[in-house]
Amino acid sequence: MPEEQIPPPPPLRRDSTARSRQLGEELKAKRLAAGWKARRLAAELRWSLGKVTKLENGERGTSDTDVAAYLTLCGVRGEEFARLVAISRESSKDTWVQPRGADPATRTRTLKAEEARAIAISCYDATLVPGLLQTIDYARSIVLDDAADLRIARQRLLSRVKAIFFVEESALRRPVGSTAIMHDQMMHIMLSGATVRVVPFGAPPHTALDGSFVLLDNPDERPVAYLETRVANIFLESPAQIAEYRSVLADLSRVALSAEESRVLLTDLADEYGRPREDHHAGGHCLA
Template sequence: MAKSSTLRRRRLSRRLRELREAAGLTAAHVTAEARRRGKGKWSRGKLTRIENNEWLRPSIIDVEALLDIYAVTDPADREAYATLTKEARNTGWWVGYADVLGKGAYVGLELEAATIRTYEALVIPGLLQTEGYAQAITRGHGVTDEADIERYVEARMARKQILAPGSSGPQVWAIIDEAALRKIPAEIRPEQVQHLINVQRPTLRVQILPDTAGLHPATAGSFSILDFLDDPPVVYREDVMSQLFYEDPVEIAHCEMVYRHVQAAALSVPDSQAFLENMLNE
C-alpha cells in the first residue's frame, strides 16, 4: 500500500499533542520553553497549528525541539519520530493537480484508508465515476475551459487507481441515492449505470437508496467515513465553500449511527443490482 503523507502529518500532529498532554504541559509553556532553548522559530499559536495538523511540511527541527521538551530520549523513539516526520514531508501525486484538487487533503487520506463508507445524495461517488460522467459533472459545476475540464477528469481518474485490480486499496461500501442516478445526463446514463453494476465485488459494494425510502437520517447531505489500520477514523463532508473533516469520537459515533440507519433503509446489494439493471432497460 502506498504511504500517504497526509495521513502521516495527521498522525504526527496527534502524537505530538499526546506527548504534551502526557507531560502535563500547556501549549503556552511549551512555546515559551522552545523559545528559551532557541531551537526553531516559535510564534504564538504555532504549536496549536502543529497539533491541529495545520501544516504542510513539518519541520524536523521543530519536532526535535518538542521531543527535547517532552523528554523523549530513547534513540529508537526519536528515530521513529524522525522517520515519521520525513514521510510527512513527502508530496503525493495530487500535488501536480493542486489547481483542481487544492491541498488534496481528502485524496491523501483516501489513498491509505482501509475502508471507505460513503453516502452520496446527488452525485455518483468520485471513485465510481466514469470518464464521461466526470466530464459532465465538471461542466455542471460551471467549468467551461476544455483544458481545465481535462485536468479535473485526469485527477478524478488518477484517484480511481486505488481500486485497480490487484491493488491493496480500501474496501468501499457506497450508498447512492436514487436522486443521484436520475440526475445522470441521459446520453451517458447507460455507461455510468453499467459501470456501477460491473464494479461490484467482495471488496466493493453498491447499495441504492430509493425514493420510496422517504425521509431518512442523512437528509442533511452526503458524507464519507474513512477507517484506517493504525489511526482513528475520519468523517469527511464538503460544501460549495469548503472541505470539512470531523475527528471527534462523538462526531464519528453519530455519523456511524446515521450510516447504519441509511444502510438499513437502502435496497440490499442484490436488489440494488436489479434496480440498476432495470434503469438500463427503461
C-alpha cells in the same frame, strides 16, 4: 432493508490528525526538495532521528518552534513558512475546515492522502453518482477536465479497499450529459466491484438527508469523516463526530435496497438509458 456491510471501526494505534499528517507530508517534501537527509537534518537541529520521523509521520507532540526551526533549515520563507506554521498551531484539533483553492490537485490533496491510508470507505451521496464511481464522461459533464482526470485516477483505490456506497435513486435518475453517458455510468457502477446500495424513492425519511459524506477507516489512525461544500473541505475526527456518522450509516443500511436489489435497479436504469430518446443535460455538486 437491513444488510450488514459497514466495516467495524479499526483499533486506534497512533496519535495524529488529518491536519498533522498533511503537515508531516509537506515538511518531508520541503526537506527532500532542500536536499537534506533525515539523519543529517536531525543532527543539524540537535534532534534525534526519531523526532524527525515523528514529525514527518504527523504524530502530535512537536511544537510550533520545532516546525519553524525545521522550515528555516529547509529554506522555507514568507507566506509558505507562515502557512505551514499556522497548520502546526492547529494540528491537534479534530475538526479541519479547509478552504478549497482553484487548483484541483491542491484542492483534493488531503482527501487523496487520507484515501491512500484507508482500508475501508463508506460513502453516501444525495444528489449525484459518487466521484469514486463516476465515468470520465460523467465527471467531465459536471467538473473541469483536470478535476475529472484526478477524480478518475483516485478510483484505483477501489481495487484494494472495502468500499460501500449508498446512493439515492434520484441521483441515478438525474440526467448528467447524454443518455449514452448515463447508460455507460450505470454499467460502470455495476462493474466497479464496490458494494452499491440504492436508497429508493419509497424509502422512509432517514438521518442522512442533511447531506453527502464519506467515512474513511484507517488501521493506524482515527477514522475521518469527510464533507464538502462549494468553498471548503471539512475533515471531522472526534469520537463523538465519528459515532454520529456511523449511526447515520446504520440508518442508511436500514432503509436502502440490498446490494442484489440495487443491482437489479441499476440494470433496469441502464436499459432505460440505452433506449433511443432525446438527450438531456444537467449538472450539480457531488463529493470530490
